[in-house]
Amino acid sequence: MSIEQSRKLTIYDLARLAKSSPSTVSAVLNGTWQRRRISRKLAQRILDLAEREGYSTNMQARALRRDRSGILGMILPLYDNRYFSSIAQVFEAEARRRGAFTIVSCTNRDPAQEREAARMMLAYRVEHLICTGATNPDVIAEMCGGAGIASLNLDLPGTAAPSVISANREGARRLTDALLDRLEEKQTDGERVLFIGGRAEDHNTRERIEGFRQAREGRGLTTEATDIVPCDYAAEKAQAALEAYVGREGRLPAAMFVNSTISLEGIVRWLRLGDHDMNDIIMGCFDWDPLAAAFHPRLIMMRQDVPTMIARLFDWIDTPPEDPTIRLEVMPEIIGDPTAT
Amino acid sequence: MSIEQSRKLTIYDLARLAKSSPSTVSAVLNGTWQRRRISRKLAQRILDLAEREGYSTNMQARALRRDRSGILGMILPLYDNRYFSSIAQVFEAEARRRGAFTIVSCTNRDPAQEREAARMMLAYRVEHLICTGATNPDVIAEMCGGAGIASLNLDLPGTAAPSVISANREGARRLTDALLDRLEEKQTDGERVLFIGGRAEDHNTRERIEGFRQAREGRGLTTEATDIVPCDYAAEKAQAALEAYVGREGRLPAAMFVNSTISLEGIVRWLRLGDHDMNDIIMGCFDWDPLAAAFHPRLIMMRQDVPTMIARLFDWIDTPPEDPTIRLEVMPEIIGDPTAT
């Protein structure tokens, strides 16, 4: 261990201590010493010294000189559900594996916060910016373009940068199919099936609604507009929306397609408050939460395939696609459906 | 909007465009122009120019020169529960409010990852490092000390840096009291009450066990060692531990103190698998999850007061405490206990 330094140790200090030069020390410490024909002996001496003195490279200086920060940036709506928190964790783990550093910023689905976060990330010269679930990814992509930084969209697609998203329509179709299978088992035909949660403006919600419609159509069922309730991402809104729905219809839906765990929270709360039995109603949720699964094993959930999505993202970080508007869909996995293998 | 530049715009470019000098441009852009007696007219001209050309300060260069990065670092075990994700979000929001940037790194309760993350944070010259739930905070504090960086502990305390933690013992006492009240209501005296989850080595778990013991002692109850099962933070381990416990004892405990939502997940799963009625067993959980609350309204939960904890943390960031070993406890709130106001 070194003596506590008030001033951080630099390559100049090490050069002095090693009776060498800053350029040599630099080459040794960043691994380019062989190419610069530094003798192994001197290199070892400097490495030992650096270790003993607790030297740590000043990344700001390195970034400035190299014109590469070594930082990957990500903006994210929130951390507080399993989908987004897992995105953040997997992203960070993979970046770390490659020796990159990550900066993640939560922007609360707020366009102004998204822009501000992107501005800061660009100021810190991130090498790539991943926009996850951005309300308007194209604005961010344009900011990045102006700064010469590559951006990528995740979860919600854009038209100005490559996008990795879930196969929302197909996923929703499968989830709806599972719900309808259950409904048929119960032999309660003609009952209402409610789609609830998400935002009508957002691409994923629209796609999932379309998948929902198509699955019903496949069984000769038509879907009423009143059965589609994209009441935004908030437990209270889902709770209120369900209350209103049941008030209008005079009875519970037989099955529900719940679009996100945050909506699920409101739905479950409302059912509990009204003392309804959770098992009387067939529920599917587009998103996965293991605690919800534990509490309600008959709940069918679509688990989005985060590891694969992040892997594809890094493929594009390594080799940017020629087509900047390319969109890749990753299939989510159905959980809790006994008819699925 | 500016023409797309291949090379980023610098203050030198702006100086040329404005027919001024780099030092003047710098002063204007970082707000010190009044102190440097730059005329308002020139300042405005430069600001307009910067805006029009889409200039963005290179934070690496600024950090290098100022010897201040403007970055606050935080290490965190995980994002995937409401407690830690809320810590990350509130921390980031507060830092942003103060114009600071944050870097958060998940280290999976792994000492090696914690050290590595701290090393990187120090290389990026964070101005403060917050160690949240670190397995060995003192190691990190020492690394920071050697680098002349202030560190602070959150959630789990250390002895080498100031710590903000929850009032674990008192919180556990209250939670246990609530459980025992319920038990008495049911008039099923003499039944077993199980403490399950957490790590025997970790300070919080030990304190909570102590609070659990004290609350029972307060009612003249002694606590068997076999009723204390700190089986680590993992759903599967809690599930297995409960299975083993019930196997040994021959019956379910009448009440359970579940130490974390991750343990709760395993507990609930096991109960479901065994087809036990959740309402036959009185449950308390030290940590809060709104989805769990929705599914199980009779579940009593201690919600740790994250906003207050973060506020205290920033108080210390602003004015470091004289005593570096100071420890502050923040009272968590009990949720779902009808006897509490």
Add this chain to the structure above:
DNA sequence: TATGAATGCGCAATCGGTTGTGCAACTATT
């Protein structure tokens, strides 16, 4: 014993801001 090549390392410029200092040009004072 020259000559050319390879080895081993240091010099100095550079990345893009920041900031102490100095120096004109003006204004106010006597």
Add this chain to the structure above:
DNA sequence: AATAGTTGCACAACCGATTGCGCATTCATA
């Protein structure tokens, strides 16, 4: 009209790393 103070700005030296280039040795070859 001479002096002192103020206003408005530019110069140049940093911050700590990186890297093109060059120079002195040593080694191999003729």
